[in-house]
């Protein structure tokens with residue numbers, strides 16, 4: 434049974450697109466046929482991170498409007514088999530997404546894919562509501578700071594009241610916390626909230642903790658999802674999160690300060 | 703000690719009121735018989751108050767009306783809304799003069815209902831328990847609001863706003879397992895975070911009115 438996963442946050446710039454790309458790629462690497470859908474109409478970002486921006490011909494809105502069929506708009510990933518991207522339009526605004534149209538496209542995707550990962554835009558406007566409306570699972574992406582946690586709480590409220598599952602009284606959307614841009618050092622100095630603080634406030638199960646990492650910027654500049662870089666801490670942390678998403682139980686890494694070795698202490702890192 | 707043989711206590715009762723709209727006794731008798739024929743059980747032995755506000759004639763035959771009603775096995779406890787001349791007649795006949803609490807039609811009070819919510823209340827959400835208490839089994843997040851006409855009980859952290867006694871009940875309280883609120887209020891008296899900070903040592907507690915100002919007391923929950 435196909436699963437619709439929304440990557441959402443409320444607050445902007447917390448790492449939704451980075452996470453959508455990484456998690457979709459991770460699911461595909463595990464052999465699951467996966468599509469990642471860009472709901473951030475007008476901003477088009479996912480295709481850059483996925484490194485397929487030059488291959489966009491038709492987009493999500495074209496499919497909704499019947500100007501192209503799904504197969505014309507889906508972009509097959511060059512590196513990872515089982516992975517497809519449905520890009521967003523750069524020229525439309527968010528009102529191009531209608532509940533009916535989105536529902537129709539997702540229904541069609543469900544026939545073909547095991548996982549449908551929806552990259553939500555920031556905010557609580559139409560675009561974000563459309564991205565979460567049909568979700569079975571929500572990955573609530575949060576940075577360890579007060580305003581981000583507050584916005585995530587708000588989105589959790591929306592999931593509980595405005596999603597299709599809520600409206601129809603079905604089993605509630607499964608909510609998972611993904612804590613991104615985590616820096617144990619800054620937690621220790623009290624500049625950031627700790628994993629425990631955020632878990633206490635949001636009170637939903639923890640899917641993963643992604644450390645603040647240079648590798649993320651490097652990966653997005655070269656159009657390769659960071660999960661591909663298995664040397665990097667962020668890449669490993671995303672792999673762990675994907676494993677947990679598919680039911681494995683794996684201990685959290687990168688949540689405490691790294692003990693610097695003797696050489697590192699002398700020469701710096 | 704021996705029980706006193708009499709005691710005076712106040713109570714309120716609901717009585718049916720029979721409005722007499724016409725001074726003509728024959729007409730009243732006829733219509734009353736029609737009504738009794740339809741629902742005899744309803745009136746039988748029922749205590750009645752007679753409302754005479756529609757009767758202006760000071761020489762109205764009150765004794766005649768009384769006989770008419772008694773002959774149909776109705777129990778008259780008194781009259782109301784009568785001009786003073788008729789009121790004097792009533793005294794002579796041994797009928798009480800009754801003033802109704804409010805002449806206007808008061809809504810019957812709705813029964814109190816408790817609202818129980820078993821989930822975290824998230825930022826942007828608002829829960830209102832009309833006419834009763836609100837019990838939250840979960841946390842109330844920053845930017846969330848819980849409101850009750852009665853008291854509010856939170857089995858979790860209160861980080862948002864809680865307003866008890868929203869329609870004026872000064873006896874309402876707010877009880878929370880962990881008080882870390884943006885605002886608390888009871889019957890319109892409120893405290894903001896900075897007021898609560900003065901009581902930061904109290905984690906679990908009860909917020910209530912003491913006279914006109916709020917107080918918070920520690921509770922171990």
Ligand SMILES: Nc1ncnc2c1ncn2[C@@H]1O[C@H](COP(=O)(O)OP(=O)(O)OP(=O)(O)O)[C@@H](O)[C@H]1O
Pocket residue numbers: 442444445446447448449450451452473478553554555613614615643644645646647649650653667
């Ligand atoms: N773990 C991380 N370490 C370092 N930088 C990160 C990390 N995750 C994300 N970033 C950076 O944060 C910025 C925002 O990331 P991203 O675009 O994924 O966020 P978003 O939530 O999709 O933003 P928007 O709300 O605008 O869609 C990017 O510059 C990205 O490189």
Ligand SMILES: [Mg+2]
Pocket residue numbers: 449450451473478552553554
């Ligand atoms: Mg984005």
